[in-house]
Amino acid sequence: MSKIPALDNYRLLGNSGLAVSPLCLGTMTFGTEWGFGGDRENSRKLFEVYTEAGGNFLDTAINYNKGTSEEYLGEFVKGSRERYVIATKFTFGTREGDPNSGGNHRKNIIQSVDESLKRLGLEYIDLYWLHVWEYRTPVEELMRAIDDLVRMGKILYFGFSDTPAWVVSRANAVAELRGWTPAVAVQMEHSLIERTYEAEMLTMARHLNIAVTPWSPLGAGVLTGKYLGNEEGEGEGTRSGAVNRSGKLNERNTAIVQAVVDMAQQCGKSPAQVALNWLLCQPGVTAPIIGARTPEQLSDNLGSCGWRLDDEQLAKLNEVSAVDQPFPHSFIHNPRVQAAISAQTNVESRLPE
Secondary structure (H helix, E strand, C coil): CCCCCCCCCCCCCCCCCCCCCEEEEECCCCCCCCCCCCCCCHHHHHHHHHHHCCCEEEEEECCCCHCCCHHHHHHHHHHCHHHHHEEECCCCCCCCCCCCCCCCCHHHHHHHHHHHHHHHHHCCCEEECCCCCCCCCHHHHHHHHHHHHHHCEEEEEEEEEEHHHHHHHHHHHHHHHHHCCCCCCCCCECCCCCCCCHHHHHHHHHCCCECCCCEECCCCCHCCCCCCCCCCCCCCCCCCCHHCCCCCHHHHHHHHHHHHHHHHHHHHHCCHHHHHHHHCCCCCCCEEECCCCCCCHHHHCCCCCCCCCCCCHHHHHHHHHCCCCCCCHHHHHHHHHHHHHCCCCCCCCCCCC
């Protein structure tokens, strides 16, 4: 099998011609307002480690560290902005007590993009994410507003984060029908310990050629192995205090982490590198979003590129992390159902599963 691309061997972002690195640098740790992360100097070092390795894909959001993340990122790219693919997000409220300072409606989209552009010091945003689907705004209102921003030159591409697959599919169908700008990427939590979205979202993305950029690819740090034997989830890390409360330290996940740690020892790699490499090997995954507190952590994560787990290793990790498929996928993929559909013959599918 071919190797995973190095950081400066780029991938196309879904059904677009935009080239991005196979790992995206998440900048939630740029700033200290949320009680974790780093100051300007530390954040700049993270930026430099990533970009000097050839990385060009940077992800932030309007609300990260109360806007500091966008401010730092804009400062760091100044003078070489054209080199980078800069993504930010809207949805979360920015003014307490004002319901229209959040959401996915036209008013918040317009005011959010202007605020982000001002903080970033940019004339346009490469990839604009809807951060979370809120079940309030009509799809038609959202997609028309996004198309208006593209026509105004304020954004170039659009994507959905934390949104059901049926919404993404319907939104793109509406956009295609009306000649509006479709989404080219989706962002969801995805890792060896979080695979529940694969049946719907990942399958949809593969069929429609939509890029997948997973967040929390190390399961809030659990897949680094640092919490093995630590039932309280205590230790260093951006979210260490919330690890146990989020339910990630359970019997299933402990078995997965142990398998990752054992495989890392066999490969001469770190557990984080093994977990990220598994994700990079998944069909349809374009660029996992990695975050770090220190340059050393980031450098270790970047070491997940340039090599590839073999078929046997991938099979072992797939087996230990497997999740039950929800209905109707469990029914559709039942061998007896498939045999009945094809009248007891073998018929090769044209499309990925």
